Amino acid sequence: MTLMPSPPVLEVEAAALSAAEHAPHTDRAGRLPDAVAEALTGTGLLAHFVPRAFGGAAGRFDDCLPALLRLAEADPSAGWCAAIMASMSRMAAYLPAAGQQAVWAHGPHVSLAGTLQPAGTATPTPGGWLLSGRWPYCSGVHHARWALLSAVPEGAPGPRFLLVPRSAWTTEPTWSGAVGLRGTGSDTLVLDTEVFVPEDHSFTREQLFTAADPPADGDCYRVPHEAISGLFFAVPLLGTARAALTAWTAAASRNPSAGSLRDSDAALATASGKIDAADLLLRRAARTCDEPDALTALLAARCRRDHATAAGLLNGAVQTLFHSAGVRATSGTGALSRLWRDASTAALHPALAVPPAAQAYATRLLRPAE
Structure with a gap:
């Protein structure tokens, strides 16, 4: 055995x-x-x-x-x-x-980068594709050993993900002016010359988004991507908001202001309540996706809704803390200032956008026949 x-x-x-x-x-x-x-x-x-x-x-x-x-x-x-x-x-x-x-092949602890947004050019060739182009906003690209890049091959009905090794790409420093999450190094991945990607180093976007017949064995692969994608962006935002609450509480303890005590109490209660509510939403969404046999289309849409809702709550909580801290919070070297920038940037990710999540949820709930 x-x-x-x-x-x-x-x-x-x-x-x-x-x-x-x-x-x-x-x-x-x-x-x-x-x-x-x-x-x-x-x-x-x-x-x-x-x-x-x-x-x-x-x-x-x-x-x-x-x-x-x-x-x-x-x-x-x-x-x-x-x-x-x-x-x-x-x-x-x-x-x-x-x-x-x-x-x-050499172990499971391998770092990968990639993007969902199709870009570049994938030209069919015997046995695979020739891939070239630029893929922006590639978080962690500087330390990744492989990348999954999305492209629409010529003549194909939709996007594919194509696997390329670290030796194939260079990076262009396009993230240096970012407001927040600066340390993610989300620069542009560049394939200056055509890279051959074999057919068996690729899969379709449809496979990922429908979770139909995944090659690997495990419940986590049986979940449609849109049901779970937002979790991986909302959870870091939850951690950011928790850190902001910790920084705000420490500052408030050191510098109590009797004149604005009532406002500070309201800010603390409002922000911490939003953070706790978002935590509950995200944990429920994760547990829902951990049971793929019970994951209906409506529940999948609810998970997506909950990711976006949680992101709004968390960003709102950090905004409340930042503004209630007063001019002290604007210090460029302060933790709360950095966390405010990070939260503001994280909340802008398309996976956390409310309109598409709302449309998907409303369609499944009110117009299931569509």
Whole structure:
């Protein structure tokens, strides 16, 4: 009998301490320090959604939330990159067997980057495609070993994801002027010359979004992407809001202001209530997706709605804390200022946008025949 490797255990405290220590420098440098990126690799998060056949956990969504939250509280940029890498590992499990083997042949702790937005040019050629172009907003690209890039091949009915190795790309520094989440290093991935991508290193967007017949075995691969995608962006925002509440509370304890005590009390109660409400929404969404057999189209749309709703609550909570802190909060070197910038940026991600989530939910609830 063949014994499978033991699944990785999520141990993030050392990485969180490293991320917190480096956070101000990370914000200025525009990318994660190598030490933090290496620490993330050792947390087990990169392997959490890797198929068991390669030593991963094929894990539950709810089980990875505490680890992602701890990292995001330490540094939102580190938490964001960890969440993206975990999500990309789940996506890579949709690759055919040869593609999975290429990524995880030497172990499950492999960092991947990528984008959902189609770009570039994919020209059909015998056995695969020739891929070239530019893919912006590629979080964690500087430390990734592989990338899943979306493109619409010539003559194809829709987008595909194509796997490319680190040796194939360069980066263009387009993230340096970002308002927040500066440390994610979400620069542009560039394929200056055509890269051959074999057929078995690719899968369709439709496969990911319908979760139909995933090549890997595990419940986490049986969830349509739109039902779970927003979780990986909303959870780092939850950690950011928690960190902002901690920073605000510490400042309020050091510098009580009797004249505005009532306003401060209201800000604290309102912000903390929104954070707790968002936490409940996101945990429910994760647990819903952990039961794919019961995941109806309406429940999937509700999860998407809850991701967007939680993001609005969390961004609102951070805005409340920031504005109630007064002029002290505007210090460019202060933690609350950085966290406010990070939250404001995270909330803008398309996966957390209310209009498409609202339309999907309303359609499933009110117009199920459409």
